[in-house]
Amino acid sequence: MRAIRYATLALYIGSARGFISPIPHATLRHDGGCEAAGTIQSNKSVKNNGLTRLPTSVISREHVGSKEITRSKTFTSGIALGLLAIVSNSAIVHAAKKTVEVSAPAIVLPTTSTxxxxxxxxxxxxxxxxxxxxxxxxxxxxxSSSCLVLSSLASAAGMSLLPSSLTPSTVIPAIQTFVTSLKSLTGNLPAFHAASLLFYGTRLDLFLLYRELCLPRFRAMRERIEDRTKKQGSRLKRTPFILSCAFLYYCMMCPLLVTSSLCDGIPMCRCGVGGPVAPLEQILRVLVGLTLSGFLLGALGDLNKSLGKMINGEDALITGGVFRVFRHPNYTGEVIGWVSSCLAAFTAVALKAAQGGGLAVWKSQATYLGLSVLGAIGITFVLGTATAGLEYRQNEKYGDTEEYKDWVKRSWVGFTLGKRKEPSSTVEESTEGDSDSQD
Known part of the structure; x- marks a missing residue:
């Protein structure tokens, strides 16, 4: 707007100059002659120190007439330029207002209740x-939670992930629209973060469905858990456990709410973009990238083990592929993903505080940061205890084999908490029967 005002002021100055005519002037010279502007002629001269100065000039009638015509034209041009400046200024102000009106809306994230x-x-x-x-x-x-956040980010960018109405005939076009919009959005860091969580949840559901439909031993595990739970009383007694799980899932989503509210406009990749980059901004990108990398490690572990079991049999010990390095890639990948997501939230707040937000940014995000830590600790505890239980069960089944002993020496156990012999809760037993188990 400042540049617009300067441009308008320049137009006004240019138009005002049209009302001021140039003043004729005479020059001095040693030979007594005269170099005068326009048609100025001198009939008298005054000598002073060898110089001939022309006094007030006598202007011919022809020149006066010509000058009046020139002044009239200049006056008319000045009026025209002045009117043009006024109209231009009005148009500029109107355009500026319209620009503000049509600017991209602020991100409106889903409410806490939603x-x-x-x-x-x-x-x-x-x-x-x-x-x-x-x-x-x-x-x-x-x-579902990450999809809601991603939809908010898409709306702020003027896009739509899914059509307002979905019918069987529009399913395929809707999927194509979703994929296209997702590709456009994921260049933005918050959208990339949301897409990583969406990938994790969707991939997990699909794998669980495959496992239940195609692997009888997992159906047996499900029924074993259900029978044990029924012995503890009615279904209503499960309410505290179900509510605590739902709250844990919400806490695990809180880092995404922080990055979405503070980091909109930060590109996930700065390839080809010049200029210095703040170290905190680079750290933030690395952490969000590690979030997806951890989830990809878990997915790769599931695929590796499933193919190995199909080829070598259900009782085979899988030690090749990604299992050559990670004994429990599913659990290890999840811990890396969720802890990186939590750290990304803290880095996002630190970045905004360093950019001028100060302590106010920390205060505004304190609740989400606290819940993020709670979510990261909760899921790490579940996965860590499940890893310890799975270590025990694998040792019981394969501990006497040289293959197992050699594998333990050259592979990383991952993140483990304590040494448990048997799962002590529904969460642990379900997790130990998850895609990473080899019993």
Whole structure:
């Protein structure tokens, strides 16, 4: 707007100059002659120190007439330029107002109640089958919550992830639209973060469905968990457990809310972009990238083990591929993903505080940061204890074989908490029967 005002002022000055005519002037010279502007002629001269100065000039009638015509034309041009400046200024102001009106809307993230419902409703499957609350409920809660945030980011960018109405005939076009919009959005760091969580939840649900439909031993595990839960009383007694799981899922989503509210406009990749980059901004990109990398490691572990079991049999010990390095890539990948997501939230706040937000940014995000830590600690505890239990069970089954001993020496166990012999809860048993188990 300042540049617009300067340009308008220049137009006014240019128009005002049209009302001021140039003043004729005479020059001095040594030979007594005269170099005068226009048609000035001198009939008298005054000598002073050898110089001949022309006094007030006598202007011919012809020159006066010509000058009046010139002044009239200049006056008319000045009026025209002045009117043009006024009209231009009005047009500029109007255009500026329209620009403000059509500017991209601010991001309106889903409300807390909406996200809590998105985490709670899938978890209610635990009333039907206890194991579903920590398997399908887990994956669907993460996928639906991240999809809501991603939809908000798309709306702020003037895009739509899904059509307002969905019919069987529009499913394929809707999927194409979703993929196209997702590709356009993921160049933005918050959208990339949301897409990473959406990938995790969707991939987990699809794998759980495959496991239940194609692997009888997992159906048997589900029924074993259900029978044990029924012995503890009615289904209503599961309510505290289901509510606590839903709250944990919400806490795990909080880092995404922080990055979405503070980091809009930060590109996920600065390839080809010049200029210095703040170290905190680079760290933030690395952490968001590690979030997806951890989830990809878990997915690769599931695929590696599933193919190995199909080829070598259900009782085979899988030690090749990604298992050559990670003994439990599914658990290890999840811990890396969720802890990186939590750290990304803290880095985003630190970046905004360093850019001028100061302590106010920390205060405004304190609740989300606290819940993020709670979510990271909660899921790390579950996965760490499950890893310890799985270590024990694998040692019981394969501990006497040289293959197992050699594998333990050259592979990393990952993140483990304590040494448990048997799973002590529905969460642990369901997790130990997850895609990473080899029993």
């Amino acid at each position: 996200l809590l419902l998105a985490c709670l409703l899938p978890t209610l499957l635990g009333f039907y089958k206890s194991e579903y609350g920590v398997s399908y409920g887990y994956g669907t809660a993460i996928a």
